[in-house]
Amino acid sequence: DGGITQSPKYLFRKEGQNVTLSCEQNLNHDAMYWYRQDPGQGLRLIYYSQIVNDFQKGDIAEGYSVSREKKESFPLTVTSAQKNPTAFYLCASTTVAGQQAFFGQGTRLTVV
């Protein structure tokens, strides 16, 4: 079955550490996105990529980094510069026409 796989589902990080969240899709979609979800704030866009080896900052990119070396993969690194990283992170992908976004099951990151 085609879809988006995020791993791990739960992740704990010590303060000052970088951590990488995985996102893989086998839908052959060109565009991929990372969103952050906090209670009462909806989803906010961190980074997005329309094509391999290219990506753009979203609304809250500070403290995050991404790469897009393969069409299927769009990993997100939460760096130590991110002051409040505890949140639920969602990865998504869309078709060329952008008519529907498909989401992964999310990764819940907790800083301990």
Next chain:
Amino acid sequence: AQSVTQLDSQVPVFEEAPVELRCNYSSSVSVYLFWYVQYPNQGLQLLLKYLSGSTLVKGINGFEAEFNKSQTSFHLRKPSVHISDTAEYFCAVSRGGFQKLVFGTGTRLLVSP
């Protein structure tokens, strides 16, 4: 730039009652409109979408929404809710063609017996 407003953060309703979740958007160009549902600790699942054509859109699980261009609204409705409809619902707008989705802040639907 587009924006989305979901007017109610929480909507309590009894089982088998009708429900409407409100969504208003702002955009100076034509947009695509979406409703997504999220169950606890899960990703988002598409309920329905408006791309063009008929303004009444039917989705999964008995939900429907009506696109009203003059009022810039896309309200979600269900004539009779079930306990299993308890979830968070997000309205979103996009200009399509790789344009990013802009989400509302969500409405939590609480269905009680």
